[in-house]
Amino acid sequence: MSDSRYEVRVENIFEGPMDLLVYLIHKNEVDIYDIPIAMITEQYLGYIDWMERMNVDVAGDFLLMAATLTQIKSRMLLPTHEIDGEDPEDPRLEITRPLLEYLRMKSAAEEIALRPVLGEDTFVRPKGAEEIRPDPEGGFIQVSLFELIDAFQRIIENLPGKHAVELDAERFSIQDKIAHIIEVLEEKGSVTFHELFSRDAGKEELIATFLALLEMGRLGLVRIAQHCQNGIIRLFYQ
Structure with missing residues (x-):
């Protein structure tokens, strides 16, 4: 039993x-x-509603974006009138423009990240140095928070009986779940997302495990990635 309501913060x-x-x-x-x-x-x-009910702290910029989208949706429902013979501007451009700029910046950042790093890729490998071992994590890409949410929602939906319950992990200790996940990872090195969630566990315990996973990601204790070919999400111990 947890002493108080546990809140997972994901901003930044x-x-x-x-x-x-x-x-x-x-x-x-x-x-x-x-x-x-x-x-x-x-x-x-x-x-947003799902994260709030899961007691995941939602940063203010998420709520600001929600207000912006709602406002654009309302403007889309209003009748439009031509101004000086010109068609009125599409209200959706208010979000399309910053989205395009964001994607350009993100693409540029990813390109810079792939450039050779001084002392790592730039210089010739010294003679007699150890052979590089194949990366056991090769073929994996980073998983987004929202892909994790979708994957966890599918687990909840596949449970027998009613799954539309109040999402509340107060009955279980997030710290204990973190300790358990660490024990599993120390033993195996990596584990699939679904392996973390016991089929015998109730909804509240599954939620506590999921929140523990998010907290471990925030603390940098695990790397969460998805296999490019089969789509399986796997956790690697950092």
Whole structure:
């Protein structure tokens, strides 16, 4: 039993509101220049509500984006009028423009990260140096917070009986769950996302495990990645 309500803070660690928008656009396979604002707004608010009910601290910029999307959705419902013979500006451009700029900046940052690092890729390897071992984590890409949420929601939905319950992990200690995950990782080195969640566990215990996983990610104790080919999410002990 936990002494008090545990709150997981994800700001500045996991993705921000722009990342959630990009994720929803990719997930729904929609054109960034023709965003179905009503659908995206509804799904965005759904993720915010889910995180809040899970007691995951939602940063203020998420709520600001929610207000912006809601406002754009309202403007889309209003009748439009031509001004001096010109078509009125699409209200969605208020979000499309910063999204495009964000994607450009993110792409540039990723490109810089791939450049050779001085002393690591730049200089010739000394003669007689140890052979480089194959990377056991090769073929994996970083997992977003929202992909983790989707994966966990599928686990909850597949449980027998009603799953539309109040999400509350107060009955279980997040610290104890973190300790348990560390024990598993120390023994195995890595583990799949689904292996963490016992089939015999109740919903509250599963939620506590998920919150423990998020906290470990925030603390840098684990690296969470997804296999490029089979899509399996795996945790690696840092």
